[in-house]
Amino acid sequence: MNNNDITGFIIDCLTDPGNRDKQAALNKWLEESEENQHLYAELKQLWEAAADVPPMPFNADEGWKELSQQMAPAARVKRLSPWRIVAAAAVLLFLIAGGWWWQTSRNAWITYATPTGDVDSITLPDGSMIHMKAGTSLAYRKLFKEREVKLLQGEAYFDVVKDPQRQFLVTADKSTVKVLGTAFNVRIENTFTEVIVFEGKISLHSGGKKLVLSSGSGNLATVSRNDDEIRHPIGNYSNQCAWATNELVFENEEAENVAKVLAAHYHISEIKVAENLRHKRITLRLHNTPQDEALEIFGAVLDQ
DSSP: OOOOHHHHHHHHHHHHHHHHHHHHHHHHHHOOOHHHHHHHHHHHHHHHHHSSSSSOOOHHHHHHHHHHHHHHTTTTTOOOOOHHHHHHOOOOOOOOHHHHHHHHHHHOOEEEOTTTTTTTEETTTSOOOOEEEEEEEEEESSSSSSEEEEEESEEEEEEEETTTTTTTEETTTTTTEESSEEEEEEEEOOSSSEEEEEEEEEEEETTTTEEOOOOOOOOEEETTTTTOEEEOSSOOOOOTTHHHHHHEEEEEHHHHHHHHHHHHHTTTOOOOOOOOGOOOEEEEEEOOEOHHHHHHHHHHHHOO
16 A cells, blocks of 8 residues: 555544454554554554544644644654654544534534424424424524524424523524524415414514514514515414414303314314304313313303
8 A cells, every 4th residue: 555545544444443344454454564553653643633623613724733733742853754744644634624524514404394294393402392284394503503493384383492692593485583582383375474473572574674573462473475564463363373282272252263263173074053152252271182172171161
């Protein structure tokens, strides 16, 4: 083997100490001569010294300076052998490549899509939870140093861990949602993007405009895909994300409307309500309630 091949061979063995075949080949090569043993010892020393050089961000000049200090301490200066120079160059190039890879991969995005027909959820690196309807896809940063998610399509409910030092950003089409810690839902449709806040507050940005939404009344806004206009329709959207929260809340609602929401949530074709009870106003809260139990409770409230 020539100098470059030997250097590459040794580096390969050093980076894969658990590979028995490589270690066996290395031991056989070391047994061939004392010169091989000296070369290996020098390169291993460089390799261990290079472990103290941070891989990211990596500066070639600083890396070479660090290696030079490790190879030739101020207390004693000696001339480097050609082999040592080749070895140092190999280590330096490896670190440069590693630094570039680290710098690139740390900002990489991971894309996730829900299985067809299923609701799914994931936990992000910061502990925040995202629940996704079927047909939803999104992307988030691999290391999540910057808390940012891209909703690519579909509908997602975000339960964001509070972190006063870092904003949580969600981009969806032409809209950007900024929060510090809260719970909200984002849905992308053909002509608009919809945002609903369930806990805390968020700021919605689009086309240079901004709208602050908080939980409670007036907690929904839409952004038109045609003109980037932010609209703020008034209504009761408390149960629109029951698919993610498994919580249904009815405050002084007509029984007929409650029956429709329950039917949609539990995928029932119809829940019949007697004619004389359709407009009866009821208050009801269900949390993680099985279908049969929910219908039993609904019936009991109607009979009161």
